[in-house]
Amino acid sequence: MSIRDRLQRWGENNTNVPEQVLIMEDSITQLEKSSYHELKSKIHQKLLDRVDLSVMERLPSDRLMNEIKDLVEQLLNEEKIPINLAERGGLVSDIQHEILGLGPLEPLLADPTISDILVNTYNQVYVERRGRLELTDAHFADNRHLMRIIDRIVSRIGRRVDESSPMVDARLSDGSRVNAIIPPLALDGPLLSIRRFPAAPLKMDDLVRYKSLTPSMAEVIAGLVKSKCNILISGGTGSGKTTLLNIMSGFIPASERVVTIEDAAELQLQQPHVVRLETRPPNVEGKGEVAQRALVRNSLRMRPDRVIIGEVRGPEAMDMLQAMNTGHEGSMATVHANTPRDALSRIENMVSMAEMNLPAKAVRQQISSAIWVVVQVSRMTDGKRKLISIQEITGMEGDIITMQEIFTYSQTGVDENGVIQGHFHATGIRPKFAERLKVFGIPLRDELFDPGKIFQ
Template sequence: MSLRERLAMADEPRANHGGPPALAASAYLELKKRMHQTILDRIDLERLKRLTPEQFKHELALLVQRIIEDERIALNQNERHSLVLDIQHEMLGFGPLEPLLADPGVSDILVNTCDKVYVERAGRLELTEVSFHDNTHLMKIIEKIVSRVGRRVDESSPMVDARLPDGSRVNAIIPPLAVDGPILSIRRFAANPLTVLRLLEYKSLTPPMVQVLQALGQAKVNILISGGTGSGKTTLLNVLSGFIPASERIVTIEDAAELQLRQPHVVRLETRPPNIEGKGEVNQRSLVRNALRMRPDRIILGEVRGGEALDMLQAMNTGHEGSLATIHSNTPRDALSRLENMVGMAGVHLTPRAVRQQICSAVTVVLQVSRLTDGTRKLVSLQEITGMEGEVVAMHEIFHFEQTGVDATGKVLGQFYATGVRPRFADRLRMFGVPVADAVFDPDRVFE
């Protein structure tokens, strides 16, 4: 009989009096909590500070085994191993989150208070059996995460962005803003970022699209990547950066560093929030201005959010060709409208026409990525900015994904095709020695 079954039997009288469900699980959590406190009472923290992580784990395992024997807790070998592992996660890692963080199939971890933990696998959300003792336990894990990067979260500062040691992006929001209890969201950082070949396997784009994107990267064309949350903007940005020659100096600017560039000459900059006194903030706009003094060949802006849009456009217009940026938007046209609004946030008084002319001069290509209803992510549109027509920015679509339906399993059906428009940037590609054959833009070539 397993530990959970024995604990459930021990708790049966309580179950008959309207006790909480899943008593075996709650009793196991109670045992783990009590064991954790016993260890803290017995452990010599000063001595353990001098041990390596592996030595610490070994000492911890021995101590747990000793407590089990001293208190005569009846556990079999598998149960002892599970308990030791859980205690190690609690003391050395991020508690109940550790198994999820170790699962390469998990792309997002969403904690909705202490008793509901969701994960995203293959683009779909699913509820897990993972839980915390209570909201106080969850708060301790959140504080452990944010304190490691020198940030804080409390009632005076109830929202925080941070990142895990592996680069995963973290957001936490706590009461009073989160009404039901602490909320934690983790966007996993892939140890091995997706490659072009993997995106082709997933049918996120097509071989002709890859040919064009590779040529755009080598020909130093400025590109804006548009998409919603979780649509794959950063993944595509990583892929595009792979087409940049190794001889160039690249400066990246992000709120939370998550880009994984493979080039040898990369300078990574990250914003800094204000300290507890409200001072010391360094925003993206300051970093963009500073990056211009660092002799970059290209500037990559993780996400355009505000007034830095103006500085980015000016950088693209003043010799820093081939720069890349992402923006939250649902369509390429909306992306340009948002970019125009963000330039207005810079506090510089420009007419709408002047802003649009800046955009036309700076940005050549807009890529639209989307997460479809079945969880798949696709490059649904590649558009070229061709100039101004009156007061409007003119755009031509070069590639398009058209959804035709959904099959019985919920999988999205559709096809990629070229629109037949020969882009103006084709002449630039030829000038840089990376010409693309006209057949690439043939509208009769359709890809499922």
Template sequence: MSLREQLYRQAGEALPQRIARANGSATAAYQQLAKEIHQTIIERVELGKLQQMAPEQVKRELAQLVEHILEEGNHPVNEAERRSLVLDVQDEMLGYGPLEPLLADPTVSDILVNTAKHVYVERNGKLELTEVTFLDNAHLMRVIEKMVSRVGRRIDESSPMVDARLPDGSRVNAIIPPSAIDGPLLSIRRFAVKPLTVQDLIERQTLTQQMTHLLEAMVKAKLNILISGGTGSGKTTLLNILSGFIPADERIVTIEDAAELQMRQNHVLRLETRPPNIEGRGEITQRALVKNALRMRPDRIILGEVRGGEALDMLHAMNTGHEGSLATIHANTPRDALTRLENMVSMAGLSLPTKTMRQQITSALTVVVQVSRLTDGSRKLMSVQEITGMEGETINMQEIFTFKRKDVDRDGRIKGHFCATGVRPKFSERLQAFGIRLPESLYDPTVQHEV
């Protein structure tokens, strides 16, 4: 049970009831009363003293203040509304206001705030509109500022876009006027309190047991792997899964824009980028972190997402003894991933001939794994492709596993099957050199796994 769930239950209201209230049972009169109580508390309480108290003590003090204000004003509220007002004020003072119930709901994977009056969530791969609202755009701005300030970021008219993370690791992106025309926009990618395991992905039919055996073997044999996919396709989730196969005695350096990876090994060094300050100074880029990581004697380098010129430094690292490195990239197909990687290498400021760039990529990378989010909301590992070399100026690839779509059922779910292509990968010899022997039946194309 998460901390938010525990707090709601301690307050005497079950989480489902609380979420139901967030999804539409609060009236305009109730919202106005909550706003008045919140404003009264701000006027009466020294916020500096509250910050010196323990969280549980602050919650008790706020609960007593709400009860006192309700008695003073002789407000006609029932017991359920009274308890809800206490929670609302606590959320506003200590948390993220109207978003707290959604953050406490384990079924919500994404929270998308389109200005103050429209809040969407994603459940089971599908978007749905909730009836959660903010009082106005100024109220939403206060929540956004609270989120980003807690991790040392800022957002204002001169810097209207920001990436940040919540204390639980959830990824936050906000953009405000003048860049956002209709009002502040907020996107929260939820962070799994309990990381998904390989077995979870198999049960969700994201991949098969046979594919898992191959992925585990590739990581243990220190192949350099690039995970490709679109937004929300599960790249980071798969990266977490693959990183779990790294032996515990290896030194791992992770580099991310916003720290999301949940490494289970002990010897992990986590690095994170930093944007420039208000004077435009102090920026720490992924490229700088990759260069620094090479001086930290890493056994593995894990790059959360390749975005720009750091692609060249990553390839250099892979080509100079840092085997077994992992990275993700935004692309719709494995071939597109390599094209994007070429474009990013060119962003490093070196005018390398096309053939030279592709030779760098070919010698550095061994496997591209493609993941996709399908139209029914499900995530699938669509393809595992090996980079086999070059023919002229073209990078050659061969597919080892694939997911083939066949049909859509009455409920809109995509039907298809996973299967091997019958190709035995060239890196099989490397697997054997590491003492890993996979059965030849693993590559049998006649074995199909229907989903």
């Protein structure tokens, strides 16, 4: 009988378990984990020594999984390792993940409730579920093991990460966004962040059901997209900007040609006529980089009806404004900012990066004529995402861009469980864009803007 079995039997007959016994049992758990990883590494290495993976990878995935399973079973029998069926099955599955997938991350990627996976060096993996961070039991054997997984991710899309290029943005086959940063920039070891997106893209009705916005706000946003108003989506990191952009793009008519431009492709547009462009980092010699600005310029020669930029973060802001002002109406983009006013200031600062030497007033006039609406999204302290403001740009007064808020979310407090309390409501202002929507056959009812209607 093992030590663990003896402790368990002793505990069944004694209700008061001394703290020393609990510490001993935890130590045994750590020892068992260590032994398991040693066994897995041993079998994995023997498998690599015995087979040519480059040949095996030509097999269909189902057959390859079965071949690996049979080989692992054979090695376990040859080594005469005494493990039960559950442990044997877990070992086979883990080695399959090591060879074909992303190792310890595979079970997390298979969990649909997880939205973010955050690897803080090899022995600490956090996930986000329903807006809350949780520490998991998953971990890598060491930092070299984690580096192998990072290399596997980035090499699949033709990118690299090493000491000369220690930061990389990449994506998984399902569209999940990946960021990795390694030593010498990461002091304690490699760091990996994976931002996941739902397998089934969310719809506007889902956001209404989750109380991220109201039916009135959803109706107005749908009308703005259909009537080809230029829209800027603003928000902080993890606030849901890309998710909202995906949902809003669902209202673009199927007859239109859409060109998307991203640093790491993650948009999941459902239209039949979508052309996707992605930036390219410099190669080992520091050459061959293709930035977003070059893609925005090139996209204008591709006869787009709309241009969608995943995130504006540099001098491409100038080309985006010019596109919006020269016939590519209905274009959309996202930007990192805490308020709609801050979003416009950031766009102005990014235009200055284009080195056009334009006076501030001229830049603001470009912004005020190009962008119709700024939609602000926020990740609340309880982890929920909400559309907290829809503001219309109405023009210029002197050197200042004028805006008016159409819908807002007012936070009133926090309950005993940390859940945000508040409500959505209209401000009572009927927007100027209502006339444009009417021309497009999308009349907006007066009750949509009734400030007396409160949505919890």
